[in-house]
């Protein structure tokens with residue numbers, strides 16, 4: 001215990017802490033061999049030098065690189081990995097399917113893709129962000145791009161997360177396999193994973209299978225959080241075949257099936273959430289002229305989401321709420337270098353069908369069930385063209401990018417159209433929007449200084465819920481939401497800047513971005529409307545605000561006193577208001593994290609701390625209250641063992657060491673986060 | 688064999704064409720213009736068959752739109768432009784009363800069919816029964832006949848007619864005409880309002896207003912937006928408004944009736960405490 005307390009002291013010390021302390025600590029850490037849990041180290045800059053892109057890359061799989069020590073917590077959920085990003089925070093409605101946010105913006109303002117494929121969740125209550133339909137075992141990396149820098153895969157305001165699938169990719173490694181297992185004490189989660197890969201220079205096939213099952217977790221102090229259990233099964237197969245030296249085909253399928261998922265912060269659970277994600281791709285190393293790396297993909301995915309309230313006591317009325325979302329899409333991209341320009345051209349398109357319904361069973365048995373379409377079978381067609389050009393200038397780099405897209409939304413279901421026409425009698429069945437994005441990002445270097453400056457404009461169409469939602473209940477602010485098909489596109493004008501100072505042992509960077517968002521889409525109370533959901537306070541209709549302003553800033557530090565040690569810290573501050581200077585909901589208070597990592601040979605270890613200040617700016621109109629300050633600590637220790645050719649890696653760790661009971665600003669209805677938790681993972685790789 | 692088939696087709700086609708073109712000048716139709724309707728009663732008297740058609744399978748409590756044709760028993764031909772009047776009568780244990788009704792008028796599309804409506808306030812039972820007396824004139828000759836009918840409660844048992852004593856000490860009958868098949872949309876809402884002058888006489892009430900407030904009692908008694916109160920329409924002699932139903936299920940349409948000077952005649956406005964009005968219709972779909 002004393003050690004941990006000392007460590008705590010270290011993190012709160014000013015940066016110029018004195019040498020003796022380090023040495024003293026070093027000895028202890030060598031013994032403890034801790035690894036990072038807040039996982040600062042997971043975030044690899046794309047290059048050793050900061051490039052013009054401010055993308056973050058989060059390493060998820062260590063399978064191909066055998067770079068196990070870089071993983072904070074193998075077999076943790078994808079959401080935990082994403083949370084280790086500097087810009088990503090998570091909205092939690094339970095232990096499963098956290099919703100990522102970027103720059104304090106959520107799903108509808110983000111472009112979230114899997115290997116460039118568009119996927120849309122099928123839940124009207126945002127229980128299934130698309131990150132919940134994959135497993136860490138499917139993925140190699142996650143690219144996180146802020147603001148319009150994420151426009152490559154689709155229109156966005158807040159940024160993009162692209163999850164890259166793990167592939168053997170014609171590495172001549174032959175047959176390889178691995179078994180992984182993990183256990184977490186707090187919610188008795190068991191995780192099993194098996195993978196088998198066969199890869200030659202002209203053919204590969206990878207298969208992985210994973211299963212996890214968790215019981216209810218306990219908050220700090222030991223209180224059990226009812227309905228926080230979940231169970232998930234995932235299997236994925238990836239294959240590639242080289243037609244010849246220049247051309248190759250690839251195909252992938254992911255089947256993901258979650259059952260009996262509890263959402264303690266919501267009034268309902270999920271009996272089944274199932275996703276099938278498939279694609280076939282074609283790659284050719286050159287096209288014509290100076291075009292090279294021609295990469296095309298056709299894809300299809302289907303999501304089925306079945307909500308369930310039958311396990312809940314005292315529901316005022318039982319209801320079935322299934323939802324379906326099917327997406328068909330393609331993209332084709334090619335690169336080109338002409339003199340100082342390196343271009344990327346990308347044409348993409350998708351067709352999505354979103355349908356969700358609600359059947360309520362009256363307590364009077366002879367009455368007929370009540371039925372409505374909460375998503376009226378909205379068919380979205382979106383075709384976009386993206387070009388980026390990275391221009392090498394004297395001593396600096398400029399990247400300009402633009403996306404132009406045409407989107408049409410059509411309400412295919414007559415019943416649903418008639419339902420919406422109750423609110424909007426003049427509503428048209430179909431609506432076309434033109435979407436555009438343009439951004440410029442400039443990078444200049446005067447060693448050891450780096451400066452990144454960006455300026456951009458972009459817009460987005462309303463989401464299916466915002467445009468066509470019909471009595472969607474939001475349990476956070478306790479209101480029913482109605483979409484508005486005539487909403488204007490939400491626009492964003494963004495400036496960002498990052499200044500870094502880098503020396504071999506010390507890196508310091510300060511970063512800020514500012515979004516001015518005219519026609520910001522948010523729900524506003526319509527006092528004339530009558531609530532549908534029993535117990536709801538009122539009805540909100542999605543509206544365009546005049547504008548909203550969002551500001552995010554962070555300070556990051558990395559210090560490597562000795563080659564085996566790395567100390568990283570991150571401080572961030574966020575602020576967002578509308579045109580009346582009223583706070584926007586779900587904006588992070590001042591937050592911080594810090595970790596010290598030890599890494600030498602087969603041994604690795606981390607001690608970490610993360611926390612946030614008291615939430616000063618919140619908005620009770622959106623169900624928010626003041627979230628208290630908290631600090632939690634974690635530590636882990638990892639070791640690699642060699643058996644002949646095989647490799648075994650084990651990691652043990654403890655999270656929320658002091659069993660602190662806390663919740664963050666983004667925890668739905670203040671649902672407490674997990675209390676003290678021990679975890680063990682064992683990975684065995686057969687080469 | 689082939690030729691035979693060909694001839695058959697030809698015959699059928701000719702028949703089809705002739706039936707289409709004969710609509711206006713010939714009264715005997717090959718195609719039954721009342722095909723979509725149900726024959727709910729048939730009276731054989733005076734050498735005539737009086738056929739009563741309706742959308743429902745039976746006479747039901749509430750508003751009944753009825754189409755009548757009279758056929759010559761011998762020739763099987765329908766008479767064109769008959770003059771028909773009708774009197775519905777309820778024979779109760781110790782009294783008799785009539786019901787609100789419209790006149791019967793010849794349909795523009797077909798002059799053998801007379802159309803009108805009856806509003807039954809109650810069902811027939813073992814001791815009490817309804818009958819309808821028809822007075823009709825064909826070729827200058829007058830006939831009378833009476834037929835007992837069976838009025839049933841609607842299958843869903845929902846209230847679509849209400850008779851009540853207003854605050855002005857007058858008895859009224861209010862019956863819902865449409866929506867006949869309610870949908871999740873803004874439905875055309877139509878009703879007829881009659882004043883009971885005496886047991887046998889009902890007269891159409893003009894220029895009143897009916898405030899509507901549809902609710903779902905099974906779902907927190909929520910309402911719906913964009914409803915339009917019923918106002919009197921001189922041409923149809925009906926009260927016309929709009930009814931929004933945001934989902935399927937059981938809806939209670941709470942109403943308040945105001946006279947031409949805006950005085951409340953019947954019903955209560957809904958509040959937190961007042962969950963329903965004493966004047967209401969019910970719909971379930």
Ligand SMILES: [Cu+2]
Pocket residue numbers: 123124125126127128270305306307
């Ligand atoms: Cu859901």
